[in-house]
Amino acid sequence: MNTWLEQQNFLEHTLLELCEAKTMERADWELKEPLVLRHHALLTFAKGKGILIINGTPIKITRKSVFLLLPGTNVESNLADKEDVEAHWVSFDLFRQVEATEQRRVYEREQSFPVQGLIANSYTRLQRMIAAIVSGQTNAVKNNGMRQMENLHALLEKVMTDHLPRRHEGEEHWLQQTVGYILQNYQQEIKVESLAEMAGMHPAYYSQVFKREMKKTPIEYLTQLRMNKAKELLLTASPDKNIREIASSVGYLDEFYFSRRFKENSGYSPSTYKKSRHEPCVISLSFPYTEHLLALGLTPCAAQTHPHLSIDTVSLPLPYHASEMWEISRQSFVETKPDLIICKDHVLTKAREHLGDIAPIFSISWKQTDMFGHLMEIAHLVDRKREARTWLDRHTKKTEFMRKKVKALLGEATVAICVVRDQAYRMYSTRNIGHVFYRSLELGVPEKIQRELDPYPPGTQFNWVGMPKEELPQYEADYLFFVVRSEDEVKMVEYDIQTLESWKKHSAIASGRYVFLDWYKWMVYAPLSIEKQLEESYDLFASLMDKSFSIKNPSKNA
Template structure:
């Protein structure tokens, strides 16, 4: 962490210790089924065993250090040795939310900058663990214990870093990356083994175990999937595509393509029943609106779609939890995703099917719909939805204007410690684009610098800055119940919020996060209907 980040996380914070102790086994509440109630730190000073977090198991050896936030499930199995020594500390931490002459209020924080296994050199942190455990045993001052915990967390924030992945996995990953970047070239197994610093036979063995196919088969599938991608997204002739993926002989390429897929390259471009997987819930919504049911997909709860739901990251920083086998079992012809998860998808399943990304932030919902329709040959269905949606929006817009006139609206999302005022994209689409409601001047000025629906989503503000967003209506979207409580606190105690025109006129409306964060065709059709109910009394 930077010095600035470090300062931020420790500024205006207080701690509350739930448990601090050591033993030869974990406490009874670390049972693998009950979600953690507090942030939990584990350090194994002696012994060995296994740690399981949210169903994922790993080795737990001497000097292993882990930290996890509330909500995770965790179990620890240690070898039955008398010298096992496990330190466990659970705690809550609270950040100053508001300070007045009458007092201070604090909000509980559920996140922490570090998570999972940590690497930390030195022994000072062990001293604070010992002091915390000894203090609980001997009934020492709670304030002193809080200071020990604060010192311990300061060391972690300043010096700890995520532990390196298994070295063998890193070596294997380096060869996968090499193949993905050099698939056009002739690649021999001994070259890959050299990159991994392993004997060729051993390298082939661990590759087959990890990827369920040989290096040669993996490379062939990479090439064929890249060829499929070009067949779908370009007008290149087959001979050019063959050369682009590393085959000099077009006929040999076609034969390998058919051997791998069961049909020729020309048949692939004419297939009307492509088996599609969607890795991004908005694009699943687009496919559903076009009349296509993916064989597996990331979904949102407001889409009446029956398919195999996949647990997948929404952003590149989130973990990938679905196995390769789950994808290969579906035998997909095509995988679509947002561009912000493409790198992670390629790292895990690039050999299983062609992965076609649709740019997310740089294009709006209508462009998304058009590009996906073009990709799956559903242009007519796309035009039909756009026409029906525009007619629906026109009808509701006229009714809203007849009811509220040329009203303005401010849209505020409350997430953790952040207040976000939205423009014409995502949650703002229905109010500003579909219904034509006016934006607060400050949002309008920022929006004017961007193409409508692209690039700009929201700006972050401080609580008192709500005065810059006067409007006839205010729509509030809270991600969690804690966020909802936070905004209720602002409405009760902050004069700028209490005096906002929409609050004074009782034109404050709360929207459901999961419904309104959806930026996709079926989603905005539902949002339009709800906006009509909220605005026409």
């Protein structure tokens, strides 16, 4: 396995078997003798410092270290004193096909791997993928074994893609330039010769490079892109837009030729496509929209998820922010064979760049409308408007019940929501965590936040404002929530409470009516999470009332 091609194709004709996926703490690493591995293993540290000794070679452990270890590897550890340790461990076996006939397939265990040892020292994406597999073993769901194998295969592909040497960098650059040109000019006549000239290649060689990378010829790519754009128009255009206009919009002057190609591609004529669709296979590139699909009774065939969402689907390791690079292969989407893809508007450009030829892509504006608007837009796309109305009716009744219950406990109270992010503070409004407290329960908003909200429809546009530490008294409220992601952020807030005199005078802090909330649990702005937050809100306020009472009456707890 020495050649570049052999390394790139290492996972072809192999089977994976997941042996173990678990979280390991400090006690698990206090080894009396070297650990000799029986399987391949992936290891990442979320907490802990020290030295990992691999086959006699010491390697420093950091919070983002990721290791790939081969069978037979000797592992020893030397951890820093009194350091908490949290590591995610995934062990697996790899079997390679050595014989293939019509009657049988024979596999032998593979002991090697092209990449090994410390493969990353600051790689949060690999850590997320490993943690997702560990979580999948802990929170077993139906068909979990198959999903785990898919996730493990995607993880190993990611390791291979990122850490093996690459060839034809110049070719890949110019190929992407021509793909970008197609995306921008698909309505026009495009010839392979023109694309090849743009890339500085012979047309035959350009087509060969294109097919090698994109798994289809340039003409097949262009045709599929046009068909997907036509599907987007057919599902969203006004009823008076005729087939001739749609054909022209996607680059076909002859509407009859367009209709023939469209039926070959989709199985339906353009005029019957919208009415004749079966239950669609949907990919969600945004975890809030994944929740919307579930609220509508539709499980996506692949989706971005979050730690508190248990769902039986292919989990997509996509970045949470539009500025981050996509590090997932196109093949993961191709194999799913989606009918449509939904995403937030700010990732639409990147989605089209990667997936425009795979399925029609629909963006749902994130800030221009609120959660209820998101639900109705998605319901329209997947033909689930009745289910959306049913969910909204049920949610309205639940909201009214919880509002009366909380109002009976608190009366007319105000709430301030302070989110800790990047060692700074943000005050939130009526979106995300603010939805339940301000819109569902109708609790009071700090005056300074209300002034920012006044120009916009409820739940749209304005989300948060940065807050210098000294300005906390300007957000006076009866209750104060600090939303944090780590113990370090808790310590940061507690330090400011203890040392800043202006904070001590804030009503909520002085009365003990403040609490820390888990970012990952309370910040998701989507139907299922909002309902869970609503259900927990009463207990949250009841505990704060008890806390406040104990501060005012310390002798009662003596």
